[in-house]
Amino acid sequence: MAIILDRRSFLAAAPATAALLLRKAVAAERSPTRIALLSDTHIAGDVNDRFRGFSPHENLRKAVAKLSVSKFDLLVVNGDLARQKGEPADYAAFNGLITPLLASMPAALTMGNHDDRPVAQAALTKRTGADAGLKGKLVTTLEAGGLQFIFLDSLLATNIAPGQLGKAQREWLGGYLDGLGSKPAIVFVHHNPDPESDTALLDAERLLQILEPRRAVKTLVFGHTHVLALEQRHGLHLINLPAVGYNFADGNPVGWIESSFRSNGAELQLHALGGEMKDNGRTWSLGWRS
Secondary structure (H helix, E strand, O other): OOOOOOHHHHHHOOHHHHHHHHHHHHHHHOOOEEEEEEOOOOEOOOOOOOEOOEOHHHHHHHHHHHHOOOOOOEEEEEOOOEOOOOOHHHHHHHHHHHHHHOOOOOEEEEOOOOOOHHHHHHHOOOEOOEEOOOOOOOOEEEEEOOEEEEEOOOOOOOOOOOEOOOHHHHHHHHHHHHHHOOOOEEEEOOOOOOOOOOOOEOOHHHHHHHHOOOOOEEEEEEOOOOOOEEEEEOOEEEEEOOEOOOOOOOOOEEEEEEEEEEOOEEEEEEEEEEEOOOOOOOEEEEEOOO
8 A cells, every 4th residue: 555645744754754654655656576486497408307297398388388478577496497417408498498588587596406507607698687706606686676686506516415505605695685784685595494404405504593683684585395385483484485397295286486575575376387286376475574
């Protein structure tokens, strides 16, 4: 709902109150940033590749068809673009599938454990975002709708399950977030931040120690588990994206998330392509911590 300030009420308010009302008015009038959230596409060079009865090629093709008739500000594919070892043919096939979308929306990509960073960087030339310049890592940032989006790189070794940010990336992240001040930040990483798992992000606890006290960080978005889950930790939203390629267990959906991000929250909607379909079309509303 729009906030309307007439001249009398604005002038009558104390300066601090007036400034706060004006910021709220600007935020209310700003359009949400619409983002298509995909993860774990697992595209192989072989178009006939299948796993657990799923065709990753066909799933991504269906997602692209849906996306092409909708208006999004950004496409995010949050790691494990490639099937297993990040072969050049995998990325050529991936590019072939998403190219129809790139004329109407930019794409931001992260590296997962089935990606090969040098091969991916050479092949994925149409990705967006400012490169953070971290040696041996593909870390990018971009601003949209008054929000800061940060795309981390948790690839430790290709085709090895666990991931790691490393000290240099963690130190860069802390400094970068401090430089943002109160601007709302949305952080993406491929690996799930589970300190108890040997196949998750190995420095998960240290990442959370960076994110949790910095309350301008509103959510951490990740994949890797092929599970859709929404949780909170000390007010920080944790969004676990489903996989586009296939699930690991029958009770999980295969698909992608339609999202709208604002300065005070986000809306998410599941577009299931297979697997467990009961939540297809379900929406969730998230409110950011202050």
